[in-house]
Amino acid sequence: MGNGNLLYVLRLGGVKILLLLLVSITGFTLLHLAPGDPLSQFTLAPGMTAERLAQIAHGMGLDQPLWRQYLHWLHGIMTGDWGRSFRDQSPVLGIIVSHLTATIELGLAALGISFSLGLGMGLMGALRAGRTVDDVTSVISIILFSLPTFWLGLVFIYIFSVRLQWFPTGNFSSPGDRSIVGYLRHLALPALTLGLVSVPVWSRYMRTFAGEILKQDQIRTARALGLSSGRIIVHRLLRGALLPMIPVAGIYLPTLLSGALVTETVFSWPGIGRLFLDSLQYRDYPVVMGVLMFSAILVLVSSTLAELLHHVADPRLRA
Amino acid sequence: MTMRLPSILRRLLAHPRGMIPTLYVPTIIVLCGLGPWLLPFGELHVDLYHRFLPPLGNGHLLGTDEIGRDVLSRVLMGGRVSLLVGLVSTAISTLIGTTVGIVAGYHAGLARFLITTVIDAVLCFPVVFLLLTLAAVLHPGIGTIIGIITLVSWMEVARVAQSQTRIVRRQDYVTAVVAMGAGDAQVLFREILPNILPAIIVSATLNIARAILLESYVSYLGYGIQPPDASWGNLLNNAQEYLESDPWLAIIPGAVIVLTVVMFNLLGDALRDAIDPSRRSS
Numbered sequence: 001m002g003n004g005n006l007l008y009v010l011r012l013g014g015v016k017i018l019l020l021l022l023v024s025i026t027g028f029t030l031l032h033l034a035p036g037d038p039l040s041q042f043t044l045a046p047g048m049t050a051e052r053l054a055q056i057a058h059g060m061g062l063d064q065p066l067w068r069q070y071l072h073w074l075h076g077i078m079t080g081d082w083g084r085s086f087r088d089q090s091p092v093l094g095i096i097v098s099h100l101t102a103t104i105e106l107g108l109a110a111l112g113i114s115f116s117l118g119l120g121m122g123l124m125g126a127l128r129a130g131r132t133v134d135d136v137t138s139v140i141s142i143i144l145f146s147l148p149t150f151w152l153g154l155v156f157i158y159i160f161s162v163r164l165q166w167f168p169t170g171n172f173s174s175p176g177d178r179s180i181v182g183y184l185r186h187l188a189l190p191a192l193t194l195g196l197v198s199v200p201v202w203s204r205y206m207r208t209f210a211g212e213i214l215k216q217d218q219i220r221t222a223r224a225l226g227l228s229s230g231r232i233i234v235h236r237l238l239r240g241a242l243l244p245m246i247p248v249a250g251i252y253l254p255t256l257l258s259g260a261l262v263t264e265t266v267f268s269w270p271g272i273g274r275l276f277l278d279s280l281q282y283r284d285y286p287v288v289m290g291v292l293m294f295s296a297i298l299v300l301v302s303s304t305l306a307e308l309l310h311h312v313a314d315p316r317l318r319a
Numbered sequence: 320m321t322m323r324l325p326s327i328l329r330r331l332l333a334h335p336r337g338m339i340p341t342l343y344v345p346t347i348i349v350l351c352g353l354g355p356w357l358l359p360f361g362e363l364h365v366d367l368y369h370r371f372l373p374p375l376g377n378g379h380l381l382g383t384d385e386i387g388r389d390v391l392s393r394v395l396m397g398g399r400v401s402l403l404v405g406l407v408s409t410a411i412s413t414l415i416g417t418t419v420g421i422v423a424g425y426h427a428g429l430a431r432f433l434i435t436t437v438i439d440a441v442l443c444f445p446v447v448f449l450l451l452t453l454a455a456v457l458h459p460g461i462g463t464i465i466g467i468i469t470l471v472s473w474m475e476v477a478r479v480a481q482s483q484t485r486i487v488r489r490q491d492y493v494t495a496v497v498a499m500g501a502g503d504a505q506v507l508f509r510e511i512l513p514n515i516l517p518a519i520i521v522s523a524t525l526n527i528a529r530a531i532l533l534e535s536y537v538s539y540l541g542y543g544i545q546p547p548d549a550s551w552g553n554l555l556n557n558a559q560e561y562l563e564s565d566p567w568l569a570i571i572p573g574a575v576i577v578l579t580v581v582m583f584n585l586l587g588d589a590l591r592d593a594i595d596p597s598r599r600s601s
Contacts, residue, residue: 015436018436019436027449027452030452030453030456033456135336139336139585142581142584142585142588143577143581145584146528146532146577146580146581146584147577148532148535148536148539148552148555148573148576148577148580149536150536150539150555151535151555151569151573151576151577154555154558154559154562154569154570154573155569155570155573157559157562158562158566158569158570162562162563162566254445254446257445257448258445258446258447258448261445261447261448261451262447262536262539262540265540266559276448276451277451277540280451280452280455280542281455288452291448292448292449292452295445295448296445299445
């Protein structure tokens with residue numbers, strides 16, 4: 001056992017690290033070939049001379065060849081120095097971390113909504129396979145899958161904020177209101193938006209996995225013997241279907257991050273998605289690169305963990 | 320998995336879940352294609368005396384926008400761009416994906432390892448971040464959008480082509496043809512390609528839906544198709560500002576996107592069932 005597993009982990013990890021390097025090289029090259037120079041913010045400053053500009057460029061390392069800039073940057077990434085924002089000179093990693101909480105809170109709330117709804121819909125579809133309920137849940141999941149996140153957000157704002165005035169149109173909190181209720185009211189619409197669009201990720205897999213288990217003999221036998229009430233079937237289904245769902249979590253995170261990017265923009269939610277877009281607009285390359293790398297690391301680490309967990313949890317995979 | 324067009328079409332039309340999208344998709348393509356010639360208002364015709372007309376106002380079926388342009392004309396013109404982006408980028412990415420997938424599926428070894436690794440990697444990446452970075456860096460325009468959407472969407476087809484090729488390659492009759500001394504080209508074009516084509520077509524149909532959605536994201540965020548040109552995404556670009564007073568400016572283009580994307584997704588699912596009736600997918 002031990003040797004094979006070690007090899008498996010090494011290969012898994014090695015490939016992911018190579019990928020991360022690939023992503024970083026691509027992103028770095030791209031952003032530096034982009035129009036719009038980070039120096040342009042200084043050129044119009046009063047009393048600016050070519051010499052002073054060259055000094056600033058030197059200070060920022062912009063006069064070095066690209067590959068040296070990359071290596072320097074990569075070294076920084078690994079030692080925790082992710083560079084400084086062109087906008088206000090504060091450290092990139094700090095900026096990302098300070099925006100992370102908002103995204104995590106939004107993400108967890110959305111995860112709760114999408115996981116419970118997705119599980120429920122998938123189970124219902126599998127238990128009533130081929131009947132109306134199955135058709136309805138699968139059409140619902142296709143519709144949710146086809147919704148542009150930003151549009152769903154706009155519709156929710158229109159219905160629940162403009163018309164019904166139940167929830168605020170956006171932002172983290174209202175000025176002067178620091179209560180938990182106020183916070184939850186701000187969280188509700190973005191979480192619902194992001195949660196609903198990611199329901200199909202769970203529901204489709206749940207439908208498939210639960211459907212496969214239902215075809216297996218143990219449940220058919222149990223049913224035939226009259227042993228299983230509805231609750232026992234659901235219990236068995238959940239136990240059997242949740243195992244193969246573990247790697248789905250690896251698929252879910254990128255969906256969640258991409259969705260958060262748009263949701264945060266629509267609802268002015270101060271997370272890393274909105275940070276990314278703002279930085280892109282200001283050509284704040286270090287921050288753009290930072291968020292790109294951060295999300296890549298997050299996704300690769302979590303998908304690796306999911307794969308490992310699945311490997312450990314499912315003995316059939318351990319050859 | 321033989322593919323006979325009449326029988327597939329018959330199965331598609333037998334079920335409302337197949338019939339509706341099979342009818343919708345050509346209709347929307349024709350409408351957007353012909354739209355500008357059917358309507359009395361040019362999509363760029365500005366009419367400041369009739370701004371923010373609600374739907375059905377003054378002969379404008381879907382109303383007018385913030386500078387008095389006819390919303391229906393804008394939606395149809397936007398549809399041209401969005402559908403064009405969806406169809407062309409899917410055509411290119413399907414070609415690339417199929418080629419890459421077949422190569423990876425046909426020959427075991429380093430090529431397969433590298434290709435599948437790259438595919439898995441890109442598939443698990445938050446694509447919208449990459450897409451936006453590319454769109455922001457490159458010169459905006461239809462060509463750019465098509466290019467970057469192609470770049471991020473060939474992997475799904477490649478994955479399908481790869482696994483299907485591996486399955487077909489192991490079939491007895493293919494082994495027999497190889498044993499009889501057939502060359503690679505003959506095996507690929509006469510045996511493998513026709514057999515994996517159905518799966519590729521299904522995957523491509525779903526890909527169109529995804530490409531239309533991606534375009535709408537990029538254009539909505541302002542990095543895609545630039546005004547005054549319309550696309551379904553950029554029609555929503557400043558709709559949020561007018562959400563309170565003129566919600567239809569946001570609701571209508573979005574509803575058209577949803578409807579079209581749903582239809583392409585339904586069509587893909589229905590095609591899968593029609594081609595291979597043994598598996599009724601969910």
